[in-house]
Amino acid sequence: MSLPKRSRVLGWGASVPDLIVTNDDLSEVVETSDAWIQKRTGIKERRYVDHADGSVVMGAKAAADAIEMAGLEPSDVDAIICCTLSPDIDFPGNASLLHDRLGISPRIAFDVRNQCSGFLYALATADQFVRTGGARHVLVVGSEVHSTGLDFNGARGRDVTVLFGDGAGATVVGPSPDDEHGLLSFKLHAEGAYADKLAVFGPSGRDKPRIKPERMPPEDPYFYPTMEGRFVFKHAVEGMTSVIRAVVDEAGFQVSDIDMVLPHQANLRINQFVALQLELEERQVSNNIERYGNTTAATLPLLLTETAAAGRVSRGDLVCFAAFGAGFTWGAALYRW
Ligand code: UT7
Secondary structure (H helix, E strand, O other): OOOOOOEEEEEEEEEOOOEEEEHHHHHOOEOOOHHHHHHHHOOOEEEEOOOOOOHHHHHHHHHHHHHHHOOOOHHHOOEEEEEOOOOOOOOOOHHHHHHHHHOOOOOEEEEEOOHHHHHHHHHHHHHHHHHHOOOOOEEEEEEEOOHHHOOOOEOOOHHHHOOEOOEEEEEEEEEOOOOOOEEEEEEEEEOHHHHHHEEOOOOOOOOOOOOOOOOOOOOOHHHOOEEOHHHHHHHHHHHHHHHHHHHHHHOOOOHHHOOEEEEOOOOHHHHHHHHHHHOOOHHHEOOOHHHHOEOHHHHHHHHHHHHHHOOOOOOOOEEEEEEEEOOOEEEEEEEEO
16 A cells, blocks of 8 residues: 555534624623623633533534535544644543544554644644554544633632634544645644643642542632743743744745635734744735634634635645644644645
8 A cells, every 4th residue: 555645634523612702791700801801802702512421412513514515434544633732531531532433443542631722733643643544534523612711719820711712623633645735844842841831730639639629629729720821921922933934834835825824713912923023915815713713623624624614725725723822832734625
């Protein structure tokens, strides 16, 4: 069997909860305002799950659409990679639960825990499987439920709480029939020295016992995400700008050759700064943060699905994915549509 030179996204899909939570809705429980959130982040609303649904149910809906669009049967999927920081249960990972829910039997199933850059890391991993013959069709699912783990206690944690929403997106990655289309190159980075700049510290395996009755929400913020917002913001702008330049350069192109950038959606202002530095016009950058907030690992496949549905990418276009998040971990991928 000859191995493909490139992998390609054969199908995609997305699923978001029905419940829309506006900034005004949030202002009723958190000390914030629609004006502050819109001005500082660009977010107008986000989605929250009904508590009966977790990231597996949402991910399964997105995955079913992606498999159908790829023209495949579920049994054609050889590997599942789930990227999430909000799995349904502590272990086993979402990939095992999703595997069961979709009723398929891939040989390989595992989770990637890389927060906002999770989808990029998973896409790069899927690419390796496809190009080396380890798997022919890899289902990559990003699915997140943030709403059950945010701090809704007045002013505490409000900088983070207003940012996040729930959602899912999925892609099926498989062999490209030619050498021109598909994933051209990717670059991934990590800087663990900044792990505590954006994190959830509890529950911790370092604690004995791991769950302590005296450390429980809502009083104790131990289980809520915390972030040094300005520090993360600055690094996100620098990291995404330089990694986009690097991935384009490596593939032998110029930034001006890019037709569409699909950036992670953490803050609209981050993406505007990146666009400014790269001299990209508004039409060359796709954003949907105003409707979903930050859905971490679900962001890129959700954005991909919406951007394609809106007809904003055409065959032959040079598309650049980029993400930055907790870890810090970040990266970019260049893709010929
Ligand atoms: O997903 C992974 C990557 N994540 C990111 O990239 C996020 C990066 N960081 C950010 O997006 C921004 O730093 C935030 C949106 C989190 C914060 O925006 P900022 O412009 O950096 O504001 P700040 O943290 O410097 O706070 C400015 C003021 C403070 O009040 P004082 O001290 O000036 O009186 C905050 O207490 O805004 C206050 N504040 C809020 N006010 C209303 C912080 N959060 C809120 C809020 N509503 N939600």
